Amino acid sequence: MTSLVTAGHRLQLNEIPYGPPPSVREALSRALASANRYPEFLPQRLPRLIAERLGCAPDRIVVGAGATGVIMHIVQEFGSGGAEVVMATPTFDGYPILVSMAGGRPVAVPLTGGGRQDLAALAAAVTERTRLVVVCSPHNPTGTLITPREFEDFLGEIPTSVTVVLDEAYVDFVAAGDRIDVFALLERYPNLLVLRTFSKAYGLAALRVGYGIGAPELIERVARWQLPFGMTALAEVAVRACYEAEPEIEARVAMLGEHRDRLTAGLRELGLCVPDSYANFSYLTVAGPQADAVATALAGADIHVKAYPTGIRITVGDRVATDAVLATVRSTVL
Numbered sequence: 001m002t003s004l005v006t007a008g009h010r011l012q013l014n015e016i017p018y019g020p021p022p023s024v025r026e027a028l029s030r031a032l033a034s035a036n037r038y039p040e041f042l043p044q045r046l047p048r049l050i051a052e053r054l055g056c057a058p059d060r061i062v063v064g065a066g067a068t069g070v071i072m073h074i075v076q077e078f079g080s081g082g083a084e085v086v087m088a089t090p091t092f093d094g095y096p097i098l099v100s101m102a103g104g105r106p107v108a109v110p111l112t113g114g115g116r117q118d119l120a121a122l123a124a125a126v127t128e129r130t131r132l133v134v135v136c137s138p139h140n141p142t143g144t145l146i147t148p149r150e151f152e153d154f155l156g157e158i159p160t161s162v163t164v165v166l167d168e169a170y171v172d173f174v175a176a177g178d179r180i181d182v183f184a185l186l187e188r189y190p191n192l193l194v195l196r197t198f199s200k201a202y203g204l205a206a207l208r209v210g211y212g213i214g215a216p217e218l219i220e221r222v223a224r225w226q227l228p229f230g231m232t233a234l235a236e237v238a239v240r241a242c243y244e245a246e247p248e249i250e251a252r253v254a255m256l257g258e259h260r261d262r263l264t265a266g267l268r269e270l271g272l273c274v275p276d277s278y279a280n281f282s283y284l285t286v287a288g289p290q291a292d293a294v295a296t297a298l299a300g301a302d303i304h305v306k307a308y309p310t311g312i313r314i315t316v317g318d319r320v321a322t323d324a325v326l327a328t329v330r331s332t333v334l
C-alpha cells in the first residue's frame with residue numbers, strides 16, 4: 001500500500017498525529033459511495049452547519065479550501081492592485097505568498113524579542129495604501145497569544161477602512177478563558193474577519209476546510225471569489241461527523257496540550273529559550289551555529305521541523321516524537 005506519510009517524525013506542518021476518530025472515518029467511507037455526484041455549486045449547507053455550531057447567522061460565515069482558500073479569496077478582494085498588507089514576520093507563509101500572488105505588497109513587521117507580534121508596530125505600519133492587516137493568535141510560528149485586551153486596543157488603532165484579519169487557526173488549543181470573544185468584537189468592528197480551520201485540532205488537513213467569520217457585507221465580498229464546486233462533499237460530511245465526535249476531539253486536544261507542555265519544559269531544561277505556546281507546536285528561539293547544529297541533528301534523526309531565521313518550529317506529535325526530539329536536541333547542547 002502506498003503511504004501518504006513520509007518516514008520519520010513529520011513535525012513540520014503543525015498537523016496533529018492522529019487520523020480521524022472511527023465515527024468520522026465511517027461517515028467518510030459511506031460518503032465515498034456517492035463520489036460520482038458533484039457537491040453544491042456554491043457551498044450553502046457547510047456554512048449553515050458551522051453557523052449553527054457557533055450560534056450565528058449563516059451569512060456571517062464563508063468557507064474555503066482550508067483557511068488558505070479563504071485567505072486567497074480575502075487577498076483577491078482586498079490585497080490586489082499593489083495594496084499593502086501589513087503582517088508580522090515571520091508569520092504563516094501563506095500570507096506573503098498569497099498576497100504576492102494576488103498582486104499586493106506584503107509589509108512585514110518583525111516580532112518582538114519574545115516572539116510576540118508587535119501590535120503597536122503593526123498599527124504604525126498602516127498607511128493610506130493599506131487595505132489589510134493580519135494578526136494570528138496563537139501566532140505561527142511562535143505559539144504566542146494576543147490577549148483580548150491587547151486585541152481590542154489594537155482594533156481601536158486601525159482605521160475602519162482597513163480590514164483586520166484575526167487568524168485563529170489554532171484557537172481550539174487555547175483554554176476557553178484565554179480566548180478573544182470574537183462575536184462581541186464583530187458586533188462593534190465590521191472591518192474584522194476571523195479565520196478558523198478544521199486542519200489543526202479537528203485533524204482534517206487533507207480535506208481542506210476552513211472558514212471566515214465576519215459582518216455579512218464583508219463575507220459577501222469574500223464569498224464572491226469562491227470557486228464553483230470548489231468544496232468537496234466529503235468536507236461537509238467530515239465536519240458534521242467531527243461535531244458529533246466533539247468529546248473525542250477535545251480529549252485529543254487536551255492530550256496534545258500535555259505533550260506540548262512536556263516538549264516545551266524539556267527544551268527549557270536544556271537551557272533553550274522557548275516562548276509559552278498556546279498551539280500544537282513549540283518554537284525554539286535559536287539562531288546562528290546553534291540553530292544549524294540543532295537543525296542538522298534533527299534532520300539526521302529523521303525528524304522534520306521548520307526552520308526560520310530566528311528559530312525552529314517543532315510540531316507536537318505523540319509521546320514517542322517528543323522523546324525523539326528531546327533526545328536529539330539534548331545531544332546537541334550537552
Ligand code: PMP
Nearest residue numbers: 066067068092140169197199210
Ligand atoms: N493560518 C495559520 C496561522 C496557519 O498556520 C495555517 C496552516 N499552517 C493556515 C492558516 C492554513 O491552514 P489550512 O489551509 O490547512 O486551513
